[in-house]
Amino acid sequence: VRQDDLQDEVSCSICLEYLKDPVTIDCGHNFCCMCISDYCERWSTAGAALCPQCRAGFLQSTFRPNRQLANIVEGFEQLALQTDKEPMEKLCEKHGKKLHLFCEDDGEAICLVCDKSREHRSHTVIPIEEAAQDYKVGLRQFLGPAWFLPLQEKVRARRELIVAEFAKRHQALEEEKQLLLQRLEEDEEETLRKLQENTAFLVEQSSSLVQLMSEIEQKCQQPAADLLRVRPSWAHSVIIFPFLVDVTLDPSTANAYLLLSQDQQRVRVSEKRQDVPNNPERFDTCTCVLGRQRFTAGRHYWEVDVGEKTSWTLGVCEESVSRQGIFTPSPATGFWTIWLRNGDEYAALTSPLTELMLRVKPRQIGVFLDYEAGEVSFYNVTGSSHIYTFHDTFSESLRPYFYPGVRAGGLNDAPLSLQPGTE
Template sequence: MSSSSGPLNEELQCSICMHVLTDPVTTPCGHNFCGICLNQFWTNTHIYFCPFCKEKYSKRPAIKINTTLREVVLCDFCDERKQKAVKSCLTCQSSYCETHLEPHHRVPRLKKHTLINAVEKLENYLCQKHQRPLELFCRDDQTCVCLSCTEGDHRTHNTVPVEEESRKKKNQLVKTKKDMQQMIQKKMKKIQEIQHSVELRKRNTEEEKSASVELFTDLIRSIERCQSELLKMMEEQQEKAAEKQAEDLIKELQQEITELKRRNTELEQLSHTDDHLHLLQKFSSLCSCPHTKNWTEISIDSDVDVFSMKRALIQLKKTLDGSLNEKLRQSVDVTLDPDTANPYLILDFKQDVTENPKRLNNTCSGRFYYEVQVKGKTEWDLGVVRESINRKKTNTLTPVNGFWTVILRNENQYKACESPSVSFSLKVKPEIVGVFVDYEEGLVSFYDVESSSHIYSFTGQTFTEKLYPYFSPCRNEGGKNSNPLIISPVNKYISLKYET
């Protein structure tokens, strides 16, 4: 044996079972064992240390598969201490270390045998039909064949030695590898372009936001802050959409790059192999570039229609300056209509009212614009309602049925009664809620009056008949929800509550 075989022999032997390594694994300290042996050793001892050097671990360490040792081919003729095989004989169908290979260099009959670098599965290098070495490559059928094959099915085909075809394929691999590297660079560049687009969009959004804010300075405080909130929400949605699009594109590009890098690594390994047969067998599947998307025309749209936004805001300012401000400043006396007020809705005492078809059995109606104090309540309904609703049954609160409402349930569960309903949360529980209706614009908005912040808006609605305020203080719930609703149009107040 050569002098270098000693250390290798130790590497190939498991110090637990003292046999050649099976499914070799490596401990953090660098020693190798059979995977089964090491796992069983630690299971039995419940103390984690290296069986060879006794190094201790505070917890069971993660072991790694030793791919290098796993791929080592051993000599078929070593009896006790197996050595690494250096050559495999396709004629003998055996692998040999340097010592046992010596007769193949000396005996004339053995010199004629076909030797290749040591491989583990020799059957892959033999013709399954004739059991002879696959020494030739058929270019017509793109497959490896033996000499017997050229006398039969491949008799008229163009066949060359596998070494010759391997050299040719290696040259093609180098070109394919270069093409894939270029594809990787292009996709990396595309990622940078997408990231730059996102940053550019953020900067543009900040600039446009600063310019838009100036248009709100002349509006009344509650409307100004509400519109600012709406603008912020719109910008956040646009920005999130752009970031989500960029995120998805980057993820897809990274997946393609990962696949290209994996293919490139295989090409790199194959381009340096001396295993001609293996190269030819793997060439077809690796040489062709994987299918990827054409990213040339794909980009993130960074344009924002700021001019349309500004025109809309200017028109809103004119409308509010003309009529809305005047209406909001007018004092309005609030009284309950005896024909429509719910009999259990009281001011200072219960009302004795006669039956009337206009009366809402479960709700009450009032003026067009109002603010309501909801402090201390656990449930309430607020909004507007159209004139033609069915007043004698329990209605489902939806715009289809003529209701545009926001409700509170269980102290902190807020819902906008859309179809389907939209649940949302508020950082600060409002004490006074303002309800604002823009009939022409089809808008019903709700605000926290104290903080002048936006709560929710029904947008894009179509109103074709009269609208009235809609509100309900809900049931007393044994005193838990006994606080009244206090309606306060400008500076006139009226207290509303259900009798216990």
């Protein structure tokens, strides 16, 4: 092995000088501690960098001082100095003779006179060329493959750890993928089922409409006088009644001055305050009450018997409407309602109010909610006619709303009565 090759092994590839305070990084290469530290400060990311020689990744926190290599470098420097000064051959400081021998006990070069002296007589002394050769062999062994075996084992273990960790993550991702695909398949099946149900419903409605058209055509053939005597309630039944639902009153929302029937189908105003809990769902000022039902989709129809009452308010409202204090019902505040005041004043509670002119005083009011279409419609069941339709967009649960009005000295004492949800 040439001295130049060995000199490369004990030199830093960054500063190209002999290794000073050598440290070893993960890949096994050695550098001056200061050189590799400066390199990491310039090129590392989050404490990780690439080896300047082999480009393998390493962490700054894993630097390992290499004391044994530092001693070998020091010895190599001494040998190099002796070689460099061979033309000016260094002499023994005590005797002025050439240094032909090397004392292994004291670790220094000596002359022939020193070897015979009492100081070195019992020491192990070898020719200086042989000592230099031993140092070179030791350096080659230290820098050879065997020295890297522990480091290679650590690198192999770390590589296996990384592979296992990514395999575990891949398995977790695969399981999550399968779960999402399963949910997607279930959603697809549920959507298909609903489509099939809707298709069956539309077929049924189509048949009803065909029947309705046939009846209309037949009635159109009747004499005018007979036709005018026919009430259109049959059309109302065919189109609206398939969506008829049972609505009951929710006592937890009823104002303390309201009386609810035991079956929760009727409500009227009382002269006395009832002994009820002061829960947050209850209307504390307005004498109104909500239905138990909450609608978030679909079409729903219910009827309310208003009889000869002189005032009332009916419709739907959002679940989140204010229950405290005085409020003005309108779509802006989450209410879609119509009212009667003073016995003959009907209005839709828009902003401003929309006055309604009814030919026949209704004794029963029908309320029809089409959630997806954003429509709330009111019908005069007594006169078999449409009263008014709100058009809006709904974003939360809607509940039936009932206000039986004030007592008016007993003139408006009659209850609001819900009709059973059957044809």
